[in-house]
């Protein structure tokens with residue numbers, strides 16, 4: 001079984017199309033927070049791949065309760081997971097620093113600026129219902145809890161399984177602090193959460209390779225999806241689209257379409273896990289002539305700090321689970337009280 005949170009649109013949906021084209025016998029499980037959109041995605045996939053096996057699962061990866069419920073359903077449905085694609089990601093209230101953009105445009109750093117958006121983007125985060133920073137909870141922590149819950153299906157003797165993170169070249173060491181893993185104090189929660197997912201992937205490989213679990217990290221490049229349409233108005237993107245296609249001549253990171261962006265995710269599906277570099281980020285790239293390819297680049301990560309992050313996430317998981325139990329016990333007591341006074 002290949003389990004994919006979250007694939008209602010964008011890169012995730014394009015990946016499903018590509019996986020089904022590769023192997024019609026696959027059993028896909030689309031884990032989405034909005035079941036109407038999930039149904040639409042499933043119908044689209046079945047239209048182009050009649051007879052494909054596509055299951056749906058309700059999952060809001062930004063809520064620990066939803067992750068725990070979804071994991072129970074997965075455990076009751078499947079005996080084993082071969083691939084777990086961790087694709088859900090948000091970038092709420094993005095702000096582009098226009099001055100920095102024009103300054104960067106005339107600097108030597110211009111290609112790097114277009115590839116990584118370094119120094120260009122900030123976001124405004126908020127707390128979610130678990131009391132966690134929303135970007136951290138969605139882009140990292142929910143996925144972490146999901147992996148922990150699905151460990152019995154991922155780590156089975158005689159089988160290897162794979163976890164694939166959709167990270168970003170916007171992930172930057174300087175945006176992340178091990179003393180503030182949720183990025184409560186900064187203005188770059190997206191960059192911080194993606195750097196944390198890179199670290200977590202390294203930590204997973206250090207801990208779990210021996211049990212047959214292999215983790216990889218991907219950057220899809222700059223792709224036009226709901227996420228990017230949230231950065232600038234779509235009319236503006238339409239206006240600058242010819243320039244974007246022109247920029248593609250100078251940087252291969254402007255993959256632009258979800259199909260191209262899914263290149264590295266698809267490529268990883270075809271590789272033997274033992275042949276992969278646990279410390280590499282695999283980039284989807286598109287040449288000026290429109291050829292897609294995948295290229296690994298070493299990540300700027302220190303293994304010991306990655307282990308510390310893993311321990312901190314374990315601690316946080318305990319705290320959140322305890323709070324959830326207390327909340328559920330309170331709710332049950334309240335329900336009992338209501339039924340008694342009826």
Ligand SMILES: NC(=O)C1=CN([C@@H]2O[C@H](COP(=O)(O)OP(=O)(O)OC[C@H]3O[C@@H](n4cnc5c(N)ncnc54)[C@H](OP(=O)(O)O)[C@@H]3O)[C@@H](O)[C@H]2O)C=CC1
Pocket residue numbers: 005006007008009010011012031032033034037059060061062063087088089090138166167168169219220221222223224225226227228
């Ligand atoms: N587009 C780009 O240029 C780049 C994107 N990425 C990463 O690629 C991934 C996919 O993004 P992309 O396809 O671009 O954008 P989309 O917004 O199209 O896709 C994001 C997906 O994540 C889902 N999602 C968001 N929050 C939750 C949640 N709480 N629970 C479950 N699902 C959730 C969305 O579901 P719903 O449909 O319900 O909103 C949607 O299906 C993200 O991780 C993003 O950070 C990385 C680098 C560049």
Ligand SMILES: CC(C)CCC[C@@H](C)[C@H]1CC[C@H]2C3=C(CC[C@]12C)[C@@]1(C)CCC(=O)[C@@H](C)[C@@H]1CC3
Pocket residue numbers: 096098101113114115116117120121167168169170219221222228231232
């Ligand atoms: C104001 C202007 C005339 C043009 C502004 C262009 C910027 C909005 C883009 C330039 C580089 C882009 C980029 C991303 C978003 C849009 C830009 C900042 C990402 C951060 C999107 C999400 C990712 O994860 C990254 C890989 C992208 C990197 C490049």
